[in-house]
Amino acid sequence: MGEKILMKGNEALAEAAILAGCRHFFGYPITPQTELAAYMAKRMPKLGGTFLQAESEVAAINMVLGAASAGVRTMTSSSSPGVSLKSEGVSYLAGSDLPCLIINVQRGGPGLGGIQPSQADYWQATKALGHGDFQIFVFAPSTVQEMVDLVNQAFDLADEYRMPAMILADGMLGQMMEPVEIPEVSELKLKDKPWATNGHKNSREHNIINSLYMQPEDLEQTIRDRFARYDDAKAKHQVFESYLTEDADIVVVAYGASSRISRSAVEQARELGIKAGLFRPITLWPFPNDELYKLAGSAKKFLAVEMSMGQMVDDVRLAVNGRKPVEFFGRTGGVIPTPAEVLEQIKKLAGGDR
Numbered sequence: 001m002g003e004k005i006l007m008k009g010n011e012a013l014a015e016a017a018i019l020a021g022c023r024h025f026f027g028y029p030i031t032p033q034t035e036l037a038a039y040m041a042k043r044m045p046k047l048g049g050t051f052l053q054a055e056s057e058v059a060a061i062n063m064v065l066g067a068a069s070a071g072v073r074t075m076t077s078s079s080s081p082g083v084s085l086k087s088e089g090v091s092y093l094a095g096s097d098l099p100c101l102i103i104n105v106q107r108g109g110p111g112l113g114g115i116q117p118s119q120a121d122y123w124q125a126t127k128a129l130g131h132g133d134f135q136i137f138v139f140a141p142s143t144v145q146e147m148v149d150l151v152n153q154a155f156d157l158a159d160e161y162r163m164p165a166m167i168l169a170d171g172m173l174g175q176m177m178e179p180v181e182i183p184e185v186s187e188l189k190l191k192d193k194p195w196a197t198n199g200h201k202n203s204r205e206h207n208i209i210n211s212l213y214m215q216p217e218d219l220e221q222t223i224r225d226r227f228a229r230y231d232d233a234k235a236k237h238q239v240f241e242s243y244l245t246e247d248a249d250i251v252v253v254a255y256g257a258s259s260r261i262s263r264s265a266v267e268q269a270r271e272l273g274i275k276a277g278l279f280r281p282i283t284l285w286p287f288p289n290d291e292l293y294k295l296a297g298s299a300k301k302f303l304a305v306e307m308s309m310g311q312m313v314d315d316v317r318l319a320v321n322g323r324k325p326v327e328f329f330g331r332t333g334g335v336i337p338t339p340a341e342v343l344e345q346i347k348k349l350a351g352g353d354r
Helices: 009-019 034-043 057-069 080-095 122-126 144-161 171-175 216-236 256-271 289-295 312-320 339-350
Strands: 005-008 024-027 050-053 074-078 100-106 137-139 164-170 177-180 240-243 250-253 276-281 283-285 301-306 326-330
Touching: 005 009, 009 034, 009 074, 009 100, 009 144, 009 164, 009 171, 009 177, 024 034, 024 057, 034 050, 034 171, 050 057, 057 074, 057 080, 057 100, 074 080, 080 100, 080 122, 080 164, 100 144, 100 171, 122 164, 122 283, 137 144, 144 164, 144 177, 144 216, 164 171, 164 256, 171 256, 240 289, 250 256, 250 339, 256 276, 256 301, 256 339, 276 289, 289 312, 301 312, 301 339, 312 326, 326 339
Parallel strands: 024 050, 024 074, 074 100, 100 164, 137 164, 250 276, 250 301, 301 326
Antiparallel strands: 005 177, 137 283, 240 276
């Protein structure tokens, strides 16, 4: 293990993106992710890269589209209402089969809501981040170290499948400081992108980046081809963590900041003699359906814990497929659930107080 340094989540995300080869950042300030943009503003000029604070979130995502078209690693960051403004551009990126990284450090909503942590953007990220038939990779870190580790993976998969990727964090993870090990990168070798509009190097074919298809049959075939790639991603890249689930009667399903709280509640439940475990999705798309379905063969009940009114719980129910009951507990509006509250829900499911 190398030396660890104390970093805020937002700044760790930015440094990890730089180490992954990102040299082009376009964004707009919004709490609670502004430190990420500020970090990029300091670092990018020193690296010969591009930092541009756009005039709006709409402009920022379209700048990302332009940079991605040229084949470079590019990213933007924002928080919930800002990501909503970017949604049209994300749809254009997906329709043009372009890779990029989007950071969402979630806050309470709807509307301006509040600046406290939330997980109420799950549906937006996994179901409807723009119009049309498309998906994006969605990664949900639970620690600052995992933020660092997932950024490079997100960029790599975005490039491999030619689709946008998102790190779905929240205000709690973005603002907290934890010791992290920053990987050393001696030489970064990025794969060539023969589809890019980066000049006629090596006499390559004339490339056009486009998302408009006038003939419906052409658009349908393009979408079917894209969804074949999505099926490949779902088969290969369902990422999760299981904790004490081997003999668990009650499996708590939680991601991101909620999983940290749920882990403590699971440990306290074990001390009371309740066989509880934690299943933590790390990829929210593709959602780890296969492993959850397997757990439904041994567990008796499931409890989804979220900082929302209940969004991931729908995917949990789909994965369990009616084999076992799935209950929900959540706080919203920027209120963070406590381990004691989650433990109380576990005790209820176990059949009363312990």
